[in-house]
Amino acid sequence: MTQARSQQPIPGATLARLPGYLRVLAELSADGTHTVSSDQLAHACGVHPAQLRRDLSSLGSYGTRGVGYDVDTLRAEIGDEIGWTHDWPVVIVGLGNLGSALAGHAGFSARGFRVVALIDADPAREGELLHGHRIQPMERLAEVVALDHPAIGVIATPVAEAQKVCDALVAAGITSVLNFAPTTLTVPPQVTVRTVDLGLELQILAYHAQVSQDPRQAVVDPTSGGASRASLQA
Amino acid sequence: MTQARSQQPIPGATLARLPGYLRVLAELSADGTHTVSSDQLAHACGVHPAQLRRDLSSLGSYGTRGVGYDVDTLRAEIGDEIGWTHDWPVVIVGLGNLGSALAGHAGFSARGFRVVALIDADPAREGELLHGHRIQPMERLAEVVALDHPAIGVIATPVAEAQKVCDALVAAGITSVLNFAPTTLTVPPQVTVRTVDLGLELQILAYHAQVSQDPRQAVVDPTSGGASRASLQA
DNA sequence: TAGTGTGAACCGGTTCACAGCT
DNA sequence: AGCTGTGAACCGGTTCACACTA
Numbered sequence: 001m002t003q004a005r006s007q008q009p010i011p012g013a014t015l016a017r018l019p020g021y022l023r024v025l026a027e028l029s030a031d032g033t034h035t036v037s038s039d040q041l042a043h044a045c046g047v048h049p050a051q052l053r054r055d056l057s058s059l060g061s062y063g064t065r066g067v068g069y070d071v072d073t074l075r076a077e078i079g080d081e082i083g084w085t086h087d088w089p090v091v092i093v094g095l096g097n098l099g100s101a102l103a104g105h106a107g108f109s110a111r112g113f114r115v116v117a118l119i120d121a122d123p124a125r126e127g128e129l130l131h132g133h134r135i136q137p138m139e140r141l142a143e144v145v146a147l148d149h150p151a152i153g154v155i156a157t158p159v160a161e162a163q164k165v166c167d168a169l170v171a172a173g174i175t176s177v178l179n180f181a182p183t184t185l186t187v188p189p190q191v192t193v194r195t196v197d198l199g200l201e202l203q204i205l206a207y208h209a210q211v212s213q214d215p216r217q218a219v220v221d222p223t224s225g226g227a228s229r230a231s232l233q234a
Numbered sequence: 235m236t237q238a239r240s241q242q243p244i245p246g247a248t249l250a251r252l253p254g255y256l257r258v259l260a261e262l263s264a265d266g267t268h269t270v271s272s273d274q275l276a277h278a279c280g281v282h283p284a285q286l287r288r289d290l291s292s293l294g295s296y297g298t299r300g301v302g303y304d305v306d307t308l309r310a311e312i313g314d315e316i317g318w319t320h321d322w323p324v325v326i327v328g329l330g331n332l333g334s335a336l337a338g339h340a341g342f343s344a345r346g347f348r349v350v351a352l353i354d355a356d357p358a359r360e361g362e363l364l365h366g367h368r369i370q371p372m373e374r375l376a377e378v379v380a381l382d383h384p385a386i387g388v389i390a391t392p393v394a395e396a397q398k399v400c401d402a403l404v405a406a407g408i409t410s411v412l413n414f415a416p417t418t419l420t421v422p423p424q425v426t427v428r429t430v431d432l433g434l435e436l437q438i439l440a441y442h443a444q445v446s447q448d449p450r451q452a453v454v455d456p457t458s459g460g461a462s463r464a465s466l467q468a
Numbered sequence: 469t470a471g472t473g474t475g476a477a478c479c480g481g482t483t484c485a486c487a488g489c490t
Numbered sequence: 491a492g493c494t495g496t497g498a499a500c501c502g503g504t505t506c507a508c509a510c511t512a
Contacts, residue, residue: 009445013481019437023416037493046418050483057495065489065494082437083444090436101335106392107416107433113440151443152436158340175446176439182257182341184280192442194435199341201428202324202386203253203316205410206347208426209385210317211243212409247503271471284505291473299472299511 010081014055018078019111020045021052025075037068089116089150091174093165094157095125095135098180098198102156104131116148121161138168145172152176159183166193244315248289252312253345254279255286259309271302323350323384325408327399328391329359329369332414332432336390338365350382355395372402379406386410393417400427 010018024044028036042052056062056069059081063069079085090113092103102108103115118133119141120126128135136144144150153169155162155177162181169177175191182197244252258278262270276286290296290303293315297303313319324347326337336342337349352367353375354360362369370378378384387403389396389411396415403411409425416431 010441011481015438015441016434019431019434020416020418024418039493044418046420048483050485051481053494054482054496061495063494066492067490068493083440086440086444088436088440088443097335097338101331102432104331105432107431108436111433111437113433113436152439176443178435178439182254184254184258184278186280190446192439192446194439196430196432196435197253197341198336198339198430199345199347200250200253201412201430202322202342202347203345204250205386205412205426205428206317206320206322207244207249209322209410210320212424212426245503273471282505284507285503287472288474288504295473297472300470301512302471 010058014058015082017045017047017055018082020047021055022075022078022082022084025071025078028071029075034071035068036071036074038063041069084112086112088113088152089148090114090152090154091117091119091141091144091148091150091169092154092156093119093138093141093169094155094161095120095130096156096158099154099156100130102154102180103133113152116150117144119144121157121165138165141168142172145169145174150174152178155179155181155185157181244292248292249316251279251281251289252316254281255289256309256312256316256318259305259312262305263309268305269302270305272297275303318346320346322347322386323382324348324386324388325351325353325375325378325382325384325403326388326390327353327372327375327403328389328395329354329364330390330392333388333390334364336388336414337367347386350384351378353378355391355399372399375402376406379403379408384408386412389413389415389419391415 038049038053042049062077118135120135121138125135126137153174155165157165159181162183166185170191177193179195185193187193272283272287276283296307296311326333352369354369355372359369360371387408389399391399393415396417400419404425411427413419413429419427421427
C-alpha cells in the first residue's frame with residue numbers, strides 16, 4: 001500500500017540525498033529511460049542500493065517489485081516532497097566576491113530559487129547593477145522583505161558583520177538563513193540556520209591529505225551527507 | 235596521562251568541528267583570556283559541553299580538572315593536529331562567478347591555503363589576471379601540478395565538464411578534490427572527493443521552511459557536521 | 469569545589485538479509 | 491526470476507551521569 005506523503009517527517013540524512021536522486025532521475029528522463037532499478041539508480045548517485053531503497057520508502061512505496069521504479073513518477077514524488085515546484089524568493093546580503101558569485105549562481109535559479117534583492121552595507125555599492133538587480137542599502141532590508149516575502153536570507157558578509165546582519169534578517173521576518181561567514185550565529189528557536197564554511201571544507205581535505213601521506217591510515221570520511229557544519233541553536 | 239597525539243585517527247564528525255573550536259580559541263586568546271571551561275567554549279561554538287569534552291579527549295588530555303583548558307596550549311594542539319601550520323598549495327579549475335570568488339576568498343588564505351594556479355578551459359580567458367594570478371589553459375595543468383605540487387584541486391566548472399576536469403586532476407597527481415559542481419564524481423580509491431552543492435543547501439532550508447509553515451512538524455536537522463554531501467567512491 | 473575525562477546508555481542512520489509481491 | 495520494502499543487526503556519534511583529580 002502506498003502511504004500518504006509526509007505521514008511523518010523525512011530523516012535529515014535522507015533529505016540531503018533526495019535532490020541528488022532528483023538530478024539523476026532528470027537525466028534518465030531526458031535520455032528516454034522510463035524505469036530504473038534501485039541498483040542502477042544507487043550506482044549513478046554514488047550511494048548504497050539498500051540505502052536508496054530505504055530513502056525512497058520513507059516517502060512511500062512508489063516502486064514495483066520485480067521491476068523497479070518509474071522514472072517520471074518518482075521524479076514527481078520527490079520533487080513534490082522537497083518543494084521543487086515551489087518558487088522560493090531569496091535575499092542576499094553582502095556582495096563581495098562570494099556574494100556576487102551567489103547572486104549569479106546558475107545552480108540556484110535552476111532549482112527554483114529566485115534572487116529578489118541584493119543588500120550591501122557599503123554605501124559606495126548602493127545602486128550598482130549586478131546580475132539584473134540594483135544593490136540596496138541595509139536600511140531597505142525590512143522594506144524588501146515586506147514586499148517580496150523571501151523565505152530565505154543568504155549571509156555572505158565578513159564575519160564581523162554576520163551576527164548583526166542575521167539579527168536584521170530575523171527582525172525583518174526571515175526564518176531560514178544560509179550563512180557563509182565562518183562563525184556561529186545565535187538565533188531564536190523558530191529560525192533555521194545552515195552554515196557553509198568553505199575554508200572548513202579545504203581544512204578537512206587537508207587533514208586527510210596529511211594523514212594519508214603519513215605512515216598512518218587515513219580515515220574514511222563519515223561526514224558524508226554533510227560536508228559542512230549546520231548550526232541550529234536557540 | 236596525556237596520550238600521544240594521533241594514536242588513532244580522529245573521528246570525522248569531531249574533525250569537522252575542530253576548526254570551529256580553533257577559531258573561537260583564537261578570539262579568546264586575542265582577548266587575553268588564558269583559561270576556558272568546556273561549558274564556556276562549547277557555548278561559544280554552539281555545541282554540547284559533553285561533546286566538546288569528548289572531542290578534545292580524542293586528541294589527548296590537555297585540560298586541568300577543576301579548572302578548564304589552557305587557551306594557548308589547546309590552540310597549539312588542535313592546530314598541529316589538523317595541519318594548521320602546514321602550507322597547502324591549491325589549484326582552482328573553472329573561473330566563472332564562483333571560481334573567481336574562490337580565487338580571492340579570504341577564508342582560504344587565512345587558514346593556510348595558497349592558490350598557486352588558476353585554470354580555465356575557455357581560450358578567451360587565457361592570460362587574464364585574476365587576484366594576482368594569470369589564468370592558464372587546461373593543457374598547462376600537468377605542468378602546474380609538477381611545479382608547485384598542489385595537494386588539493388578545486389573544481390568550479392559547469393557540471394558537464396566536472397568529471398573530465400576531475401580525471402585530468404587525478405592524472406596530474408592530485409589526491410584531494412573539492413568539487414562545487416552538483417554531480418557525482420568517480421575517482422580511484424586513493425583520491426578523496428568532497429562535493430559542496432550550494433543549491434542543495436538552499437534546497438534543505440526550503441524543505442524546512444515548507445514543513446514548518448505546514449501544520450506538520452519541522453524536523454530538527456541531523457545533518458549537522460555536514461551540510462553538504464561528500465562523495466567518496468571507488 | 470569545580471570541572472575534566474570516560475563508561476555506558478541512547479539514538480539516528482546504514483547495511484544486511486530475506487520475506488513478499490509482480 | 492527479479493527487485494522492492496523492511497525487520498533486525500550493526501555502527502558511529504551524542505549525551506548522560508559520575509568517578510576522579512587538581
